[in-house]
Amino acid sequence: MGRILFIIFLIVPIIEIALFIMLGNVIGLWPTLLGVLLTALIGSFIIRNQGSALFANIQQTTAKGQLPAKQLAEAMMIGISGALLLTPGYFTDLIGFLLLVPALRTIIYNELKSRISVVSASSFSSQYSSNPFEQEDVASLDDEEDIIDLDEKSYRPKDYPNE
Numbered sequence: 001m002g003r004i005l006f007i008i009f010l011i012v013p014i015i016e017i018a019l020f021i022m023l024g025n026v027i028g029l030w031p032t033l034l035g036v037l038l039t040a041l042i043g044s045f046i047i048r049n050q051g052s053a054l055f056a057n058i059q060q061t062t063a064k065g066q067l068p069a070k071q072l073a074e075a076m077m078i079g080i081s082g083a084l085l086l087t088p089g090y091f092t093d094l095i096g097f098l099l100l101v102p103a104l105r106t107i108i109y110n111e112l113k114s115r116i117s118v119v120s121a122s123s124f125s126s127q128y129s130s131n132p133f134e135q136e137d138v139a140s141l142d143d144e145e146d147i148i149d150l151d152e153k154s155y156r157p158k159d160y161p162n163e
Helices: 002-027 029-063 069-086 090-099 102-115 121-127
Strands: none
Touching (some): 002 029, 029 069, 069 102, 090 102
16 A cells, blocks of 8 residues: 555656646646646635535435445545645646546545445444343452442532532
């Protein structure tokens, strides 16, 4: 994984520089720089709209008592898209705009879902006893040294008024 990240951090800037030079030669310096600013503004506007709609969808799914796994994955992809769109460069802008396409996000989510196994808390607790003291490997609590016995006068609840 480290090698892949190293290659990405090495290749992406080279691609960006090459695109700047090629585009600068074709349309000039100022239109090239204006294009970078324009894509950042358009991207931030689209991200704001898609992000707010997605958060409303997450709230609705959570209110139904369901795990919003797909919505959370899409929120992550929209966040990555935002970071890419704010990074100056046309290559990162292209990838950022591609991540804003819902159909492409669905394809990426389905690919990731096939590689990841999600275990919910209810399926985990059904495999094991809900009472941890019923398990055989738990140490015995009969050690008298670890027990502090309080009488009623020694114990006060946290919210008890001071005298």
